[in-house]
Amino acid sequence: MLNLVEYMLDPRHADEFESAAPPTGPDLSALQAALVSDLDVIEEAASFAIENLKEARDPETFMRDIRMIPGFHLTALPTNMPKQKMKPTEEPHISITTGPRSSSNIPRRVFDVPDSFQATVKLTVRFNEPAISSARHAGIGLLGPSGGRYFGASKRIDTGGHLVGTVHGNVTGDGSVADGSNSTTGGEQHLVFRPEQPVFDETVHLRITVRERKIREAEFSRDGVEFTPIRLRLINSIRPAAEKKLILFAFSGDDTSFTASFSEPKIVDLVSPPG
The missing domain is CATH 2.60.120.200 (Jelly Rolls)
Structure with missing residues (x-):
């Protein structure tokens, strides 16, 4: 998911998407930061599992049970993500x-x-x-x-x-x-x-x-x-x-x-x- 958001943020690809400013569209920079933070959580949970096999947890459960952060969830893509623009195409042969x-x-x-x-x-x-x-x-x-x-x-x-x-x-x-x-x-x-x-x-x-x-x-x-x-x-x-x-x-x-x-x-x- 992170590579998708980074692709959308790249100015070279800005004209490929029907983007809208928040709140109509998502805050892509904030979403990027959240996804990067998720990677840190996943890495931390994996390291903990290696060192504590009997207490291994998936990342979300690790944050709730081990790091004591109630209700923690990894970031989900919002439903209002920018859509790709339609492009005219030639009449296909096959x-x-x-x-x-x-x-x-x-x-x-x-x-x-x-x-x-x-x-x-x-x-x-x-x-x-x-x-x-x-x-x-x-x-x-x-x-x-x-x-x-x-x-x-x-x-x-x-x-x-x-x-x-x-x-x-x-x-x-x-x-x-x-x-x-x-x-x-x-x-x-x-x-x-x-x-x-x-x-x-x-x-x-x-x-x-x-x-x-x-x-x-x-x-x-x-x-x-x-x-x-x-x-x-x-x-x-x-x-x-x-x-x-x-x-x-x-x-x-x-x-x-x-x-x-x-x-x-x-x-x-x-x-x-x-x-």
Whole structure:
């Protein structure tokens, strides 16, 4: 939550939100200070738990029972947080609508590709909340020859807010959680959570570079011109075998449906390096 508030306070992003002065809108500076204080409380409670295992408490109970501060609660985001401004977007070529809890059977479009290529797609997706307890994704990736395993890059919303990063798992599954995180995405989705910068733009450009059926680079861009690398580290170093098909995908890990709009992917055949 703190990174969301700091992003909103950054003058470079001020025009991205429909902000209002208190009391109509929240006091973001005071909220930032409260969230920083919460981090100190969490750290203090964790240190106390390490030194006093039998008396360990969650942060709120620690402050009430150990520090004797009745009624203590961690800071919650106010309901009048600034909303992201609507932006005009181009007419999409491809739309994928995902149903609620669709991560165990991911809606997708599949494309044939050469063994080495670069694919770029323009993605538009709107997430109304500042953050959610589960996760929703839309992105581009490679699908393994068995038709189940995939690896790609996505724009998502989860407990950390609006982010761009890597994702891998199965496009179909039993709905179990396999990454051990607190974000219940189902269908064995594996997420690389942090560090990743917030991306609140409704429209982003995603690009993957593939050599000999393996993703070698993933990038994103706000304007389609200047691209920023996305980390490719995978949880437990799991890597899909012999990826073959290009996919555009979207899925929801909670009870909310949404639609992701994609441009037709621009696929450039690359000449594989010798050796």
